[in-house]
Amino acid sequence: MNDVSPERGQRPHGAQEGEVPLSYAQQSLWFMAQLVPDHPFYNLPSALILRGPLVDDEEADLQTLSFAFGRHYEVFSASDGERALAMMQDPAVASRVQLVLSDQRMPNLNGVDFFRHLLEIAPDVVRILVTGYADMQSIIDSINKAHIYQFMLKPVDTDELLVTVRRALEAYDMRVELDEYHGGLERLVQQRTKELEQVNDDLRAEHQRLARAQDQLVIQEKMAFLGTLVAKYIDLTYKSIRLPLADARIEFENDFDEEVGEVPVSEVSFGRVLASMITNSCEALVHKQAKAGPEFAPRVRLVTRKRGELVEIRVWDNGVGIPEPQLREIFHPFFTTKASPRNIGLGLSIAYDIVVQEYGGRIEVRAREGEFTELIVRLPVRPLDA
Incomplete structure (x- = not known):
């Protein structure tokens, strides 16, 4: 084998004229690349x-x-x-x-x-x-x-340095691959999470749709013709307190708006409201007739009206009325005193809760002591969950 190692300061084979001579270490490394x-x-x-x-x-x-x-x-x-x-x-x-x-x-x-x-x-x-x-x-x-x-x-040591570089770059490549893998895995998890969220949203929407459909069925079962319901509870209330009313000869005036039709109320729960309102009117009339004598003509007027998106029910009587200081207290629980000319008691408090909390409506009272009392209920035409 020919000795191809150059002398110290000599250019390796292939060096061009004018180039700076390589050092001995550079020449050795160059020949290591060529021969090994x-x-x-x-x-x-x-x-x-x-x-x-x-x-x-x-x-x-x-x-x-x-x-x-x-x-x-x-x-x-x-x-x-x-x-x-x-x-x-x-x-x-x-x-x-x-x-x-x-x-x-x-x-x-x-x-x-x-x-x-x-x-x-x-x-x-x-x-x-x-x-x-x-x-x-x-x-x-x-x-x-x-x-x-x-x-x-x-x-x-040259070998040690080169091996260190190789291992360092292997570690670099491995870290890059791991970062790419983790990034891809994170993107996959995000994509899958988004898909699951979409499925969950779809299921939630379907559940809400079914719940609304079920609510509509329940509401349909609760729908009642308001005029028929009022007339029914006039009769029921009159019969339930017929002994005190035997000599009262109360005249009932009904003024029902045909446009009202069905309203989204439960006959049972809203029936309690009507019963409480009519009972209070009848008791007030009996109490006034006992004082005024047979010349007094007791009357109860029941009115229903459609007011845009509301239905209005009014129960008016020409009984003893309510003192003005008590008007703000009659819907409070357990507001009842025997000394009061009206024994309103717990009934209107329950009626208030039903109207406001169950149906999202309003109930108010107008009165003048010794002349009249009028209870007014306003209900939304659409149910709360519609």
Whole structure:
């Protein structure tokens, strides 16, 4: 085998006239690439590409490293940290960077400070710090401040450096793959969550639709013709208190609006409201007739009207009326005194709760002591849940 190793200072085979002679270390590394193709460094997978500035303070080392790595990697080189940071400010360069190899002691900016600034620009880049000084503080700072991947002391064994670079880039690629996997998994989870939320929204909407349909069926069962209901409870109330009314000869006047028709009320619950209103009128008339004598003509007038989106029911009597101070208290629970000319009691309190809470309506009273009392109920035409 012919000896192809050049003498010290001689250009390797193929060097052109005018080129600066390579150093002995550079020549040796160049021939290692030519003669030892199975060296671990030169068997790295092609996907592991070093894309990062090789920062060093010794020009000879910088040339040697750039020459060695440049055979299989794209190399950006800079002679100090400030120049390297300036390069990394360029998005076209920063987007291609995977690993940075830097010396610790350099002019203007040392390796730890350089990596600390680089961490803000490119936090995912692998960082390797090389120094010829066994400075424990530099080691501590490089770990705590610069988050380096590896700290290496000079003189650096070439094989060790190349293996370290390879493993660092393998770790980089693995982290990138994991990030992509986690990102894809997160997107998949978000997509699946969105799909489940849509299904849940559809189920909720269907449930609400069925609930409304069920409510409508219940409402249909509760619909009652108001005029018929009022007439029915006049008769029921009259019969339930017929003994006190035997001599009262009360005249009932009905004025029912045909446009009212059916209203969304329960015959049972709203029947209690009507019964309470009619009973109070009848008792007031009996009480007044006992005082006024047979000349008094007791009357109860029942009126229904359609008022836009409301239905109005009025029960008026020409009985003893209600003292004005008591008008604001008659719907309070347990408001009843035997000394009162009207024994309203608990009935109107229950009627108030039914009208307001169950049907979303209003109930009020108008009265003049000794002359008349009128109870007025207003109900919405549409049910609350419609």
